[in-house]
Amino acid sequence: MSKSPAKARRTASLALAAAAATAALTLAFVTSASATGGAGTPQDGRAAAAAPSVSGSPEGAFSRIATFYGAYVDAVYDNDGTRAKQLRAAYLSAPLQRELATWEETHHADGVLRAQNVPLEWKVAYVDSGTGKTNATVTLTWSGTDTTRLHVQADLKTRKILSITD
Template identity: 35%
Template sequence: MTTLRTRSRIVSYAAIAAVLATAAPLTAAPALATSAPSAPGAQGTAATPATEVNRFLTAYRHAVLGVGTRTPGAIRKAYLTKELDARLSEWAVRNHADPVLRAQNVPKDWKVRNHSTTAGTSKVVVTQIWGGAPDTRVWYTVRRSDLKIVNLTDPPRKR
């Protein structure tokens, strides 16, 4: 025969177990989302210029949104050449916007696709999806030897 006290304990233990079961995945997510850039081929996906740009954007977006401990500057230093990072800092001052996202806010999503490849570099086009505003494109140039991003520009203007 169960008493009221025993039933209360069972309900309490069930509630605690439910809270712990739902909290565990939440505590693990930021650690995964803010991991350092991986070596080519890590994380189960073969590293290509497009996958590396996607990794950069994911880490950069998390940093801009304050997820984890890494700053946008630290993410830029990990993925971009020093020269490009310096040019982007100058761009930010001139344009009063984030130099990577090319805006003052963060896109809802993006699409990454390979565009072209030469002997030493690959062009990757990122389409940023804003939701209420028109989508925008940003062109990345990635050095194939080490997958460092060497340039980031607005799309070429049509003549």
């Protein structure tokens, strides 16, 4: 049995479309692989990381801790003392601000960062919440693997940071 001319054209058309789709996928894969140094890995052989993202909520005490540390590190890095003071006033409880002033006078360092210099990176990790407070660990990276870990606690109701301890 021979195919009708219409069936033959339709079959050829489907075959051509399938071949074009395969070629496009192959080209996309080869282009991606060559741009990253292999099938989905960077040229140095490490696994490709997901694109960074940051999110938060003005209603959550944990988000406030992360927002504060991000903005505060930026202000200190930019040598913007006015902005750093404004952030402290907005995010830190009054008793903590007084406690930090005493700590800073004694240690001659920034009490929020527990250092005289500015970290290269910061990370805030949720620990837990209970008795009206939320707890987080703030990791400050200074160079390579040199880090400082701080315990930070915020009030769930006011969302103000209540304490910063090493």
